[in-house]
Amino acid sequence: MRLSYTKALNRALADALAEDPAVCVFGEDIGAGLAGPTLNLLDRFGPGRIVDTPLSEQAFTSMAIGAALTGRRPVIEFQIPSLLFLVFEQLVNQAHKFSLMTGGQAAVPLTCLVPGSGSRDGWAGQHSDHPYSLFAHAGVKTVVPATPTDAYGLLRSAIADPDPVVVFAPAAALPVRETVTWELAPIPLGTARIHRAGADVTVVAVGHLVHEALAVAEELAPEISVEVLDPRTLHPFDWPALAASLERTGRLVVVDDSNRSCGIAAEILATAAEEMRLLAPPRRVTRPDGTVLPFALPLDRALQPGRHQLRDAVRAVMK
Amino acid sequence: MTGLPDLGTPAGRYRMLRLIRGFEELALGLVRSGAITGGIHPYIGQEAVAVGVCSALRPQDRITSTHRGHGHVLAKGAAPDRLLAELLGRTGGLNRGRGGSMHAADFSLGILGANGMVGAGGAIAVGAAWSARQAGEDRVAVAFFGDGALNQGVLLESLNLAAMWRLPVLFVCENNGYATTLPAATAVAGSATGRAAAFGIPAAEVDGMDTEAVRAATAEAVARAAAGEGPGFLECRTYRFEGHHTMERLMKLRYRTPEEITDWRGHDPLPRAAALLPPGLAAQLDASVTEQLAAAREFALASEHPSPEGALDHLYADGLRPRAGAAGTAGAAGVSAAAGAAGPVGVTESAAGTGARA
Numbered sequence: 202m203r204l205s206y207t208k209a210l211n212r213a214l215a216d217a218l219a220e221d222p223a224v225c226v227f228g229e230d231i232g233a234g235l236a237g238p239t240l241n242l243l244d245r246f247g248p249g250r251i252v253d254t255p256l257s258e259q260a261f262t263s264m265a266i267g268a269a270l271t272g273r274r275p276v277i278e279f280q281i282p283s284l285l286f287l288v289f290e291q292l293v294n295q296a297h298k299f300s301l302m303t304g305g306q307a308a309v310p311l312t313c314l315v316p317g318s319g320s321r322d323g324w325a326g327q328h329s330d331h332p333y334s335l336f337a338h339a340g341v342k343t344v345v346p347a348t349p350t351d352a353y354g355l356l357r358s359a360i361a362d363p364d365p366v367v368v369f370a371p372a373a374a375l376p377v378r379e380t381v382t383w384e385l386a387p388i389p390l391g392t393a394r395i396h397r398a399g400a401d402v403t404v405v406a407v408g409h410l411v412h413e414a415l416a417v418a419e420e421l422a423p424e425i426s427v428e429v430l431d432p433r434t435l436h437p438f439d440w441p442a443l444a445a446s447l448e449r450t451g452r453l454v455v456v457d458d459s460n461r462s463c464g465i466a467a468e469i470l471a472t473a474a475e476e477m478r479l480l481a482p483p484r485r486v487t488r489p490d491g492t493v494l495p496f497a498l499p500l501d502r503a504l505q506p507g508r509h510q511l512r513d514a515v516r517a518v519m520k
Numbered sequence: 521m522t523g524l525p526d527l528g529t530p531a532g533r534y535r536m537l538r539l540i541r542g543f544e545e546l547a548l549g550l551v552r553s554g555a556i557t558g559g560i561h562p563y564i565g566q567e568a569v570a571v572g573v574c575s576a577l578r579p580q581d582r583i584t585s586t587h588r589g590h591g592h593v594l595a596k597g598a599a600p601d602r603l604l605a606e607l608l609g610r611t612g613g614l615n616r617g618r619g620g621s622m623h624a625a626d627f628s629l630g631i632l633g634a635n636g637m638v639g640a641g642g643a644i645a646v647g648a649a650w651s652a653r654q655a656g657e658d659r660v661a662v663a664f665f666g667d668g669a670l671n672q673g674v675l676l677e678s679l680n681l682a683a684m685w686r687l688p689v690l691f692v693c694e695n696n697g698y699a700t701t702l703p704a705a706t707a708v709a710g711s712a713t714g715r716a717a718a719f720g721i722p723a724a725e726v727d728g729m730d731t732e733a734v735r736a737a738t739a740e741a742v743a744r745a746a747a748g749e750g751p752g753f754l755e756c757r758t759y760r761f762e763g764h765h766t767m768e769r770l771m772k773l774r775y776r777t778p779e780e781i782t783d784w785r786g787h788d789p790l791p792r793a794a795a796l797l798p799p800g801l802a803a804q805l806d807a808s809v810t811e812q813l814a815a816a817r818e819f820a821l822a823s824e825h826p827s828p829e830g831a832l833d834h835l836y837a838d839g840l841r842p843r844a845g846a847a848g849t850a851g852a853a854g855v856s857a858a859a860g861a862a863g864p865v866g867v868t869e870s871a872a873g874t875g876a877r878a
Contacts, residue, residue, distance in 0.1 A: 225654070249654060250654075254681075255677075255680065255681065255684070257677035257678075257680065257681060259643070259673065259674040259677060260642075260643040260646070260674050260677030260678045260680070260681050261643075261677075261681065262643075263640065263642075263643030263644050263646075263647065263674060263678065264643045264644070264646045264647035264650060264678070264681060265647060266643075266644055266647060267584075267632070267643065267644035267645060267646060267647020267648040267649075267650070267651065267661075268647040268648070268650055268651040268654075269647075270627075270632055270644070270647070270648065271582070271632075271647070271648045271651040271652065272651055272655060273651045273654060273655075290637065290640075294637060295635075295637070295640060295644070299633070300834050300835065300836060300837045301618055301832075301833075301834045301835045302615065302618055302619040302623040302625075302633070303615050303618070303619060303623065303625045303627065303633060303834075304613070304614070304615035304616030304617070304618040304619060304834055305616070305618075305833070305834035305837070306615065306625055306626070306627045306628075307625065307627055307632075307633070308837035309837075310837075340835070340842065342836075362838065363836075363837035363838050364836050364837050364838060364840075391840075437840055437842070440843075
């Protein structure tokens with residue numbers, strides 16, 4: 202079976218809806234399936250569970266929290282990553298805090314799916330953010346799948362999880378297709394995946410950048426043996442997997458489509474420096490501090506981590 | 521003293537008014553003595569709203585409450601001793617001491633929590649109402665909020681959703697005249713009921729100092745909502761006799777005149793409710809409340825302080841333990857997060873609120 206990333210998300214939603222009557226989906230234009238992952242779900246599951254919402258992100262996110270507090274298992278699709286800024290209050294200050302603040306009385310099994318996070322080549326400043334580090338920092342479970350099978354498996358686990366989870370589906374990963382010969386299955390949150398084993402340098406790549414890292418690893422193979430580690434979940438992060446990889450390589454580069462300051466790459470480098478085996482100072486390749494992506498494509502690209510910078514960073518840690 | 525207070529009778533409603541009043545007076549004393557840290561937002565003066573509304577609800581109905589939430593939580597049936605223990609941050613509290621005054625909740629009674637963000641409970645109640653309808657359950661959700669919340673966009677959005685989808689939810693605006701210190705007259709264009717009416721929601725203005733009037737208006741709205749006729753909206757005109765919060769007492773603010781406060785005290789809901797009772801009954805009920813609150817105080821003060829090791833308990837519903845705040849001091853905890861191992865917490869309980877690292 203040839204599986205696209207978007208189709209994998211669609212399958213995960215459909216399977217979760219079919220399996221558990223408590224699962225429902227809220228979002229804008231999801232009846233029509235404009236963004237892809239909800240295509241045909243309205244026909245199959247009806248308007249009682251596939252709820253097309255007015256453009257009231259704060260209210261329908263709060264509403265999903267209220268539904269989650271009372272037995273439903275809602276998924277919200279946000280068409281634009283920057284909409285997450287609009288509902289930061291709802292996700293961080295409400296959904297995330299309910300369990301602790303109520304002394305464990307309440308759980309908020311809410312999944313937020315962002316199909317098309319990061320740059321979409323030409324959608325400019327307010328549609329091109331990649332704010333996964335913000336959620337990891339706030340302590341919200343945060344998932345960034347790189348491949349169709351991971352997208353399926355992690356979205357299934359996110360929906361089954363008793364806590365809020367934000368699932369970022371990077372725009373640049375959406376074109377990825379995979380030949381799948383096995384049964385699709387949930388993948389536990391918090392488990393990293395080694396995409397390519399290597400002996401010299403560990404490259405931690407987030408989301409769509411996994412594919413860039415694999416290309417660079419292949420290219421550098423004659424001179425440097427690169428291990429490509431995809432954390433898949435940024436919070437909780439699979440620190441033991443990183444520690445094990447650095448036991449093998451002792452060198453670290455992180456490639457991360459976040460702004461540099463306080464991005465997830467910063468946390469990975471800091472943790473590695475504090476607790477893990479490093480033979481050379483680690484490096485990161487990120488967006489610049491405080492990036493706003495400009496519209497013109499060469500400018501948009503200039504501010505995102507790319508192969509060229511990754512190659513330089515890998516070579517630098519080998520010196 | 522166990523079980524739901526019987527709010528179906530005037531005597532039960534009077535007793536609950538008195539219980540809330542007495543609870544708040546007790547809590548104010550404990551704030552002054554320093555036993556309750558932080559502060560509280562006293563409900564004194566507004567009791568008729570909580571009691572009137574909750575007396576018209578069924579046990580299965582749900583509420584969302586506000587920063588000034590003790591009255592709602594008690595009227596919906598929460599145990600005063602456990603609420604007081606929560607205010608004191610004790611393990612016997614409703615939230616095991618993790619929420620305090622502004623987050624008190626009892627999900628077993630349909631109390632989905634007081635909430636520290638103005639207007640936040642509105643759309644959460646809409647979600648609870650939607651959820652009940654999805655599950656085929658006959659439950660109405662009530663959102664309490666103040667006049668300050670009338671200017672929160674999310675609340676106005678939630679009115680639209682509730683009306684569009686004809687959800688069984690009742691919006692209860694407790695208009696006490698002030699958003700902290702800002703008079704509603706200088707903050708709310710048009711009117712509260714006019715805003716609800718704009719969304720096609722039947723809205724009524726009620727004397728929020730009259731328990732029976734609030735009860736009657738609520739009963740009507742709840743019956744409509746339960747019959748599938750959609751949301752309702754009540755604006756209860758009320759007044760808080762105390763400051764916005766307990767810190768205000770020390771500040772001698774002048775945004776309200778002493779005459780205004782005295783005038784509103786003349787509308788105190790308690791004597792009004794007592795007048796409906798046979799002679800002597802109110803005094804008898806007062807005595808039983810005094811006794812109940814003395815026992816609540818004893819229970820709450822005897823309840824244990826939580827141990828600092830548990831400061832991050834319940835952070836995740838699946839028991840995930842996050843890493844400690846300081847690497848290297850917690851042994852393997854720093855690299856065992858994904859395995860779900862419980863490591864020592866890197867902050868002390870007293871420092872936790874400031875995010876200080878150990």
